[in-house]
Amino acid sequence: MLSGHMEHRYDPSEIEPRWQRVWAEERTWQVSNDAFDGESSYVLEMLPYPSGEPHIGHLKNYSVGDAVAHFHRRTGRRVLHPMGYDAFGLPAENHAIKTGQHPRESTQQSIESFRRAFHALGMSIDWTRELGTHEPSYYRWTQWIFLQLFHAGLAYRKEAAVNWCPNDATVLANEQVVGGRCERCGAEVEVRQLEQWFFRITDYADRLLDDLATIEWPEHVKTMQRNWIGRSEGAEVVFRCEEVGVDYPVFTTRPDTLFGATFFVMAPEHPDVERLAAGTGQEEEVHRYIAHALTASKEDRGAADKPKTGVFLGRHVVNPVNGERLPMYVADYVLLEYGTGAIMAVPAHDERDFAFAQAYDLPVRRVIEGGDELPYAGDGTLVNSHPDFDGMPNREALGAIVDWLDREGKGHASINYRLRDWLLSRQRYWGCPIPVVHCQQCGVVAVPEEQLPVVLPEIDDYQPKGRSPLAAAEDWVATRCPSCGRPARRETDTMDTFVDSSWYFLRYCDARNHQAAWDPAVINRWLPVDQYIGGVEHAILHLLYARFFVKALKDLGHLDADEPFQKLFTQGMITRDGAKMSKSKGNVISPMPIVERYGADTARAYVLFIGPPDQDADWSDTGVEGMHRFLGRLWRLAAGAAQTLPDEPVPASPGADGLRVLRKAHWAIEKVTNDMAGRFAFNTAIAAVMELINEVTTEKRGDAEPGAVRFALATAASLLFPFAPHVSTDAYHLLTGRRVWEEAWPSADDRFLESDTFELVCQVNGKVRDRVDAPTGASDADLRALAREQPNVQAHIDGKDVVKEIVVPGKLVNIVVRG
RNA sequence: GCGGGCGUGGCGGAACUGGUAGACGCGCGAGGUUUAGGUCCUCGUGGCCACCUGGCUGUGGGGGUUCGAGUCCCUCCGCCCGCACCA
Numbered sequence A: 001m002l003s004g005h006m007e008h009r010y011d012p013s014e015i016e017p018r019w020q021r022v023w024a025e026e027r028t029w030q031v032s033n034d035a036f037d038g039e040s041s042y043v044l045e046m047l048p049y050p051s052g053e054p055h056i057g058h059l060k061n062y063s064v065g066d067a068v069a070h071f072h073r074r075t076g077r078r079v080l081h082p083m084g085y086d087a088f089g090l091p092a093e094n095h096a097i098k099t100g101q102h103p104r105e106s107t108q109q110s111i112e113s114f115r116r117a118f119h120a121l122g123m124s125i126d127w128t129r130e131l132g133t134h135e136p137s138y139y140r141w142t143q144w145i146f147l148q149l150f151h152a153g154l155a156y157r158k159e160a161a162v163n164w165c166p167n168d169a170t171v172l173a174n175e176q177v178v179g180g181r182c183e184r185c186g187a188e189v190e191v192r193q194l195e196q197w198f199f200r201i202t203d204y205a206d207r208l209l210d211d212l213a214t215i216e217w218p219e220h221v222k223t224m225q226r227n228w229i230g231r232s233e234g235a236e237v238v239f240r241c242e243e244v245g246v247d248y249p250v251f252t253t254r255p256d257t258l259f260g261a262t263f264f265v266m267a268p269e270h271p272d273v274e275r276l277a278a279g280t281g282q283e284e285e286v287h288r289y290i291a292h293a294l295t296a297s298k299e300d301r302g303a304a305d306k307p308k309t310g311v312f313l314g315r316h317v318v319n320p321v322n323g324e325r326l327p328m329y330v331a332d333y334v335l336l337e338y339g340t341g342a343i344m345a346v347p348a349h350d351e352r353d354f355a356f357a358q359a360y361d362l363p364v365r366r367v368i369e370g371g372d373e374l375p376y377a378g379d380g381t382l383v384n385s386h387p388d389f390d391g392m393p394n395r396e397a398l399g400a401i402v403d404w405l406d407r408e409g410k411g412h413a414s415i416n417y418r419l420r421d422w423l424l425s426r427q428r429y430w431g432c433p434i435p436v437v438h439c440q441q442c443g444v445v446a447v448p449e450e451q452l453p454v455v456l457p458e459i460d461d462y463q464p465k466g467r468s469p470l471a472a473a474e475d476w477v478a479t480r481c482p483s484c485g486r487p488a489r490r491e492t493d494t495m496d497t498f499v500d501s502s503w504y505f506l507r508y509c510d511a512r513n514h515q516a517a518w519d520p521a522v523i524n525r526w527l528p529v530d531q532y533i534g535g536v537e538h539a540i541l542h543l544l545y546a547r548f549f550v551k552a553l554k555d556l557g558h559l560d561a562d563e564p565f566q567k568l569f570t571q572g573m574i575t576r577d578g579a580k581m582s583k584s585k586g587n588v589i590s591p592m593p594i595v596e597r598y599g600a601d602t603a604r605a606y607v608l609f610i611g612p613p614d615q616d617a618d619w620s621d622t623g624v625e626g627m628h629r630f631l632g633r634l635w636r637l638a639a640g641a642a643q644t645l646p647d648e649p650v651p652a653s654p655g656a657d658g659l660r661v662l663r664k665a666h667w668a669i670e671k672v673t674n675d676m677a678g679r680f681a682f683n684t685a686i687a688a689v690m691e692l693i694n695e696v697t698t699e700k701r702g703d704a705e706p707g708a709v710r711f712a713l714a715t716a717a718s719l720l721f722p723f724a725p726h727v728s729t730d731a732y733h734l735l736t737g738r739r740v741w742e743e744a745w746p747s748a749d750d751r752f753l754e755s756d757t758f759e760l761v762c763q764v765n766g767k768v769r770d771r772v773d774a775p776t777g778a779s780d781a782d783l784r785a786l787a788r789e790q791p792n793v794q795a796h797i798d799g800k801d802v803v804k805e806i807v808v809p810g811k812l813v814n815i816v817v818r819g
Numbered sequence B: 001g002c003g004g005g006c007g008u009g010g011c012g013g014a015a016c017u018g019g020u021a022g023a024c025g026c027g028c029g030a031g032g033u034u035u036a037g038g039u040c041c042u043c044g045u046g047g048c049c050a051c052c053u054g055g056c057u058g059u060g061g062g063g064g065u066u067c068g069a070g071u072c073c074c075u076c077c078g079c080c081c082g083c084a085c086c087a
Helices: A012-025 A055-074 A090-099 A103-120 A135-151 A201-214 A219-229 A257-261 A273-277 A283-295 A298-303 A353-359 A394-408 A504-510 A520-526 A543-555 A591-598 A601-607 A621-644 A657-677 A682-700 A706-720 A725-736 A780-789 A791-797
Strands: A040-045 A078-080 A157-163 A170-172 A190-199 A232-241 A246-252 A263-266 A312-317 A325-331 A342-345 A411-416 A437-439 A443-446 A478-482 A487-490 A528-533 A565-571 A575-578 A757-764 A767-775 A801-808 A813-816
Touching: A012 A103, A012 A232, A012 A601, A012 A725, A040 A055, A055 A078, A055 A103, A055 A528, A055 A565, A055 A575, A055 A601, A055 A657, A090 A103, A135 A157, A135 A246, A135 A443, A135 A543, A170 A190, A190 A504, A201 A219, A201 A543, A219 A437, A219 A543, A232 A257, A232 A342, A232 A394, A232 A528, A246 A263, A246 A342, A246 A411, A257 A394, A263 A312, A263 A353, A273 A283, A283 A312, A283 A813, A325 A353, A342 A353, A342 A591, A353 A706, A394 A411, A437 A520, A443 A706, A478 A657, A504 A520, A520 A706, A543 A565, A543 A791, A591 A601, A591 A621, A601 A621, A601 A682, A621 A682, A621 A706, A621 A725, A657 A682, A657 A706, A706 A725, A706 A780, A757 A780, A767 A780, A767 A791, A780 A791, A780 A801, A780 A813
Parallel strands: A040 A078, A040 A528, A263 A325, A528 A565, A757 A813
Antiparallel strands: A157 A170, A157 A190, A232 A246, A232 A312, A232 A411, A263 A342, A312 A325, A437 A443, A437 A487, A478 A487, A757 A767, A801 A813
16 A cells, blocks of 8 residues: 555645745846847736735736636747735825825735735746836836827826725726726716816727737636726717807717707806806896706716706707707716717617606607607617618618708818726825926926836825825925926825836836837837736726727837737636625635645635636635645655655556546646646646546546546646646655756647547437447447447337437437337 | 516535436435544435335426426416606
8 A cells, every 4th residue: 555644644824835935036037128039928917906915806817817827838839927006095195194104114014914825825826027016116117208208299298087986085987986986985976077186998999999800818808808998989069059159069979869858958067057047037047056966966866767857947959960059958867978968869779868858848849760769779770860861771871861961061081989088186195206396487397217217206195185194295386386496385196006006017027127118129029918917997097098098108109009908817816605705794815824724735726716706706715625635645655655655657558447547647747737727627627636546546446547647636736736736846846856946838639539449328318328338449330339239228219219310429329219 | 566586405506409307415314433422434214105126206386298297388386686646
């Protein structure tokens, strides 16, 4: 017997640090930026936001990434696999407000616990590229990128109605407002008119949309981005208010329904509304309505099923297609942000306009046939429109009407986007300073590049006051204009942290470059990221912003890539009893105690084994123990075999029954390789290694060849290495004296995958009645005859007419009988 | 409302182009090792019936295509996620 119970004990607390030391001392995972003949690969997990301790989602994210990195290395690629920290942001600042501890301190503590975790988990990271986005050596280049965009007109300042969180006392990007509330603190968001900094991401709307076709991302993520960009094709049509002599263009996707317009509606925020009502006798009522509409929260106003309200403005516009006078209304179902902030209302063919018309007793005119009742939004033939268009299918009429508008100068084809420019300024302390100066003479002046970084000053009071806490650092704020030299004041807003994380993957490529953000030759060697891995929660924000940055930087000549992330993998959440883990529920599982108790390998392999990594999975304490048992079994078998089995050559041919374990080993190689290369099926890959180990256990009781058993165990260790690197390394080393990470990924020998016989499934009328070993090369006729011979098959066809026989070579025979 | 995804044992989940449903693991049951517990090892484990070879049934419900359906088609039900008055 070669198993030992007591003599070989699996001790991860000894094995794991021992190999981690080797990897650290030999800088095993460090990778050079030099030109390289072979294939390179950039494997990247979303960098952690260092707030508190790592949680179970981090364990899963980085276990997936490390498995991919290892697999890429062992299949012959040079792999860039770096790590860093997204360290600026509100949680650290809020913590500072509460405790008085400097955000840098609490952030640093958290970074250290993340770094300790990555080391304890044995992640194969190139530590020479480590970065924190809060370090001046990093944000110097964040500021540099800002200036590149500023000089190119892609970063600009404007006064706008912006989202304001009263609790965090800062503005928010549209993307950070969820259901009318601040995504961080949950406070109801207000609308304020403020002068803010924006990135002109809308210039890139079409490319951000079109290039989705070139990247290999999950379809649902692409769909979310498409919806977010929200491209609509239609027309801009000019309605003139002759009473005041002003043209009001509207955007519509349905110019085919222009003849059905019966009124006109403007958003309450529209700057002209009060002016229009002035002198009409409606001004009082309009004023009250607007005041009410503007104080209502976004959420209250946003509900689609809310009853429609509005007020007559006392004015009219002329419908350009037929000269009709349409009454103008102000109503809060029209949004200022979308289109022109005004709409033509076609109640017969739009649900919202219909509801409004019903509420205010406005006329409804059908101009498209179809549907049982109004409103009807479908296709049909034009009626009640104009002799030139009546009788036309509406799709056709749509083009014809736009052409007509264009010729008459009353409108033109137009495209509208839901996407807004990215509001990047924040009135908070713990962020990257915006590198500009405000000068009375020269206006907004960029800080010269050689003066970067503009270092975040030290302050005592982090309390938000509606202006940036930086304004309190008077010595810092007071400066000289780089252009005219006169006294000037620094910009006191800081950047949204999403700016920091929109380019960190670029800095990794050349992280220690002090002369530039990166060397273009180096960055082009690595980009785009081959495999990006992270949570779906970043499907819109981070991923869209990063794509915008890369496209803009390409246009400015700083790099060649069109897209940052060629492949994206979004991992599912780990739940506890089906519920999301959260501190408030007290059901949080922390990865580090698991690592301390069972070892890093158990923790890593378990989160990959629990289910398909892109799906949510439920945590099970006993499941972890199962993984620990399996790794222990593997290690003990390897240690036992290394000690007691002679190191004989591996049998070179499949042989007979005694070599089933050898065939199983090659089967496992094939299975694991396919699971890794084709998709991220780590759960079934690990299951295949378990099957192989089970086969070794079974085989051991027979008279297996020692060489075959050793080979099977070494193969199991080799295949398991990406998921449980320490125990695999140790087992492989015990068996072979070699280092598994230096070994090429195994490849299956076809001769061992084939077999002389297979199990023939014998069906009668589609039901399995027997199974029998059949020779692999047997003819269809032979298989049919063999199936018919089986006693239980006979019992079911006896006395009946055989209608048909279906043979699936190598698989089954189905005999169809009647009677 | 629009868009995306999902539904398989007590549980997590397997099943490539239609071809042995339930791999692998957890849990559970029986046995062995052990002074005992734990560890470790062996066997069993969808349900119902027969319990010896076997039979029936079973992948959310109903219907269809097929020699054969978890897989394809229609229909209904349920759950999850994203967006939501976007003109």
